[in-house]
Amino acid sequence: MGALIGEYECKLDEKGRLMVPSGLKKQLPAKEQKKFVVNRGFEKQLNMYPQKEWEKISSQINELNLFVKQNREFVRKFNNGATEVEVDGSGRILLPKTLMQYAGIDKEAILFAHSNRIEIWSKAEYDKFMKEGADDFAALAEQVMGNIPNKGKADVS
Amino acid sequence: MGALIGEYECKLDEKGRLMVPSGLKKQLPAKEQKKFVVNRGFEKQLNMYPQKEWEKISSQINELNLFVKQNREFVRKFNNGATEVEVDGSGRILLPKTLMQYAGIDKEAILFAHSNRIEIWSKAEYDKFMKEGADDFAALAEQVMGNIPNKGKADVS
DNA sequence: AATTTACCACTTTCTCCCACTTGTTGAAAA
């Protein structure tokens, strides 16, 4: 699977179902358009992974020895609500209510795809997050990327 | 049996019976949907295993040399409270009261499935556990997963 | 006999499936 990309604004219908934009589906191989795994993200947002991507991650996690306390803690926090979701015949997904509440999603959501995941935000939280520290983006970029040697890297400034 | 996954919020009825969510049952082969073994977890929580999984674990434990004092102690404590439970006709299980008390489960429970088990938490304890040290997750992840060679490992940060 | 457990019946809620509406694209004819 290539890296995902795109930002999509979606409305939930009255039953809380979320349409997966066709533009996003097209980026995924046919076999990976049906099943996803959603869990809580670090910010007030959810992360959704195509099932295969999730399996790559979790197969390693599941090999940890659970008699070790630290491993138990890690496994639990790593999963953090991870739940399988499936798109219905009309290309919609129904997210568990507990996760919707966590992310504060009501009517409007933003799907923000990058690398191997799709982040799901409430529109309000997304705008807030992107607004905060918007001024300092240049400074942040320097902090994060400034020390990486510039081998054939594309200039994105 | 594939790895289990999912977080489910369940209410107990007034008789203390716990509904097994259908989403969880679907993950188990038909033959393993009826009988489970529950015992005390290391945290303030219970672990429930499909019977076959329990047998695997139990056979490992039974290989320990019981002439060793430490082993005897471990085996006793590990089996302490282990109880076979069966799903009733309406898809519910009745957990022994002593175990419910141990886990502090009253009305609301969280079923948290991963690898080969289903952890049963009181909602309050679960929230507390997930909240504690949430900031240090990155450090924990490094400690636990940091030494594993990074072969095609997916990024989950 | 009292308490616990198993079994059965019913209501409400939710989920999945199907059918319909809307929108878009492309081709053909005026």
Add this chain to the structure above:
DNA sequence: TTTTCAACAAGTGGGAGAAAGTGGTAAATT
């Protein structure tokens, strides 16, 4: 060249059936 219609895809809504939730009674165990 423009307009119209057809065909398909995208998006919306509703309804049937399954699952969740509730309660009660009979049976069994102590």
